[in-house]
Amino acid sequence: RKEVEQDPGPFNVPEGATVAFNCTYSNSASQSFFWYRQDCRKEPKLLMSVYSSGNEDGRFTAQLNRASQYISLLIRDSKLSDSATYLCVVRPGGFKTIFGAGTRLFVKA
Amino acid sequence: GAVVSQHPSRVICKSGTSVKIECRSLDFQATTMFWYRQFPKQSLMLMATSNEGSKATYEQGVEKDKFLINHASLTLSTLTVTSAHPEDSSFYICSARATANTEAFFGQGTRLTVV
Numbered sequence: 569r570k571e572v573e574q575d576p577g578p579f580n581v582p583e584g585a586t587v588a589f590n591c592t593y594s595n596s597a598s599q600s601f602f603w604y605r606q607d608c609r610k611e612p613k614l615l616m617s618v619y620s621s622g623n624e625d626g627r628f629t630a631q632l633n634r635a636s637q638y639i640s641l642l643i644r645d646s647k648l649s650d651s652a653t654y655l656c657v658v659r660p661g662g663f664k665t666i667f668g669a670g671t672r673l674f675v676k677a
Numbered sequence: 678g679a680v681v682s683q684h685p686s687r688v689i690c691k692s693g694t695s696v697k698i699e700c701r702s703l704d705f706q707a708t709t710m711f712w713y714r715q716f717p718k719q720s721l722m723l724m725a726t727s728n729e730g731s732k733a734t735y736e737q738g739v740e741k742d743k744f745l746i747n748h749a750s751l752t753l754s755t756l757t758v759t760s761a762h763p764e765d766s767s768f769y770i771c772s773a774r775a776t777a778n779t780e781a782f783f784g785q786g787t788r789l790t791v792v
Contacts, residue, residue: 600778602780609768609786609788610785610786611770611783611784611785611786612721612770612783613783614780614782617780655720655721659777661777664723664726665711665723665772665774665781666723667713667720667721667723668720669719669720670720
């Protein structure tokens with residue numbers, strides 16, 4: 569089993585739609601969780617951290633479920649500019665940072 | 678946010694030559710730097726983790742003699758691809774982190790093409 573798994577997609581949604589991505593992780597001792605966004609041929613950029621209580625930033629909501637070992641990202645009112653690959657990132661602890669394979673999102677007019 | 682500068686952004690080299698890629702943290706001290714490789718339409722794959730002043734820890738399957746990593750200071754890490762071959766052509770990205778509890782910032786990436 570991979571340490572971090574994501575549905576690769578692609579998710580094709582119309583503008584204005586709500587879309588959700590999940591990411592599962594195998595190490596129950598993992599301490600920190602993040603969602604990154606990567607545009608084509610560019611470096612990943614931090615979208616948001618994921619806190620135990622869940623957190624929201626505008627149209628984006630991140631949640632953590634430790635019991636089931638997954639994190640989620642919800643995007644409301646999708647914009648064309650949301651089209652990108654969304655990477656789930658887990659830090660098991662110490663120095664390591666593990667990336668999921670990414671979920672590709674295409675938002676269409 | 679913090680800035681990590683990676684250089685060069687693009688390099689084309691001949692097969693058999695070596696290429697050095699630099700990763701600098703411009704406004705913070707990076708205790709830990711990570712080097713990733715990304716093939717087209719694939720995810721980032723961690724190659725190695727380096728802590729300032731110590732030897733890099735390589736992921737399984739990554740040849741340490743081929744991908745030389747030097748993290749000589751808190752603001753600079755270098756990756757040297759030795760005796761490059763066409764199959765080494767890829768997008769190499771570094772990231773730097775101040776502490777274990779802080780965000781990792783990415784360099785802009787280096788697109789390496791070996792001909």
